[in-house]
Amino acid sequence: MANPTVIVILIAITATAVAAAAPPATQYINHTVGGPTGWFFNATTNSSFANYSSWAASQTFNLGDYLIFNTSTNQTVIETYNETAYRGCTPDDDAFEYGGGSKAFGEAQTIAVPLTQEGPAYYFSGAGDGEQCQQGMAFAIQVNKGLGLPPILNQPPPPPYSEPPSASTQSPPVTVDGDQTQGNGGMRSGANMREGLFGLLALLLLLWL
Secondary structure, eight states: OHHHHHHHHHHHHHOOOOHSSSSSOOOOEEEEEEEEGGOOEETTTTTTTSHHHHHHTTEEEEOOOEEEEEEEOOEEEEESSOHHHHHOOOOOTEEEEEEEEOOOSSSEEEEEEOOOOOOOEEEOOOOGGGGGTTOOOEEEEEEEOOOOOOOGGOOOOOOHHHHHOOGGGSOOOOOOOOOHHHHHHHHHHHHHHHHHHHHHHHHHHHHOO
16 A cells, blocks of 8 residues: 555656746746747648647746737638637637638738636637637647736626616606696786776776766
8 A cells, every 4th residue: 555655756757847847937038839830721731830739838828918819811720728629620619719800801910819818718710610620720828827817807897788778768858747837827817907907997086986
């Protein structure tokens, strides 16, 4: 039976070796995906231009770093944190697609993807209904904490959108009570009658004299 003390020591040694394999970050880095080859798919050979999984395994990724995809408008980049979606080459509901918005075909473009979440992240091509992904245009990375997110990437999300109030929910206009209007009108009518009566009496007095 193995000695538990020896097992604990071996686990500690392994954990130390893993931690030492990832050097502490001293700055934020832009990682050019695929190196000088870029992010491309060869339709003639039905294969990716580079082994992107091997490239990713040679890199150390930290929060605040960027993935730089030098590619063309023919290609897209799908980012997901769902391993099942990644292995199935199918975007899930929370996946985000970069590129693909240009109507031009074959024009050079650079896609910059910030690393904003610690832990595993997955990237693959969304072109060809998953065929390019299945043929090697995909890779997984592990994002370390490093220096943490820089202030420019550590902003709170915008508040949720709320529609302006409709006309029916706005305050109704102030109106004068109808009884008050009628009362004022009655007062004015009474005053006019008195003035007319006084005028008539004055006329009769003049005629009498």
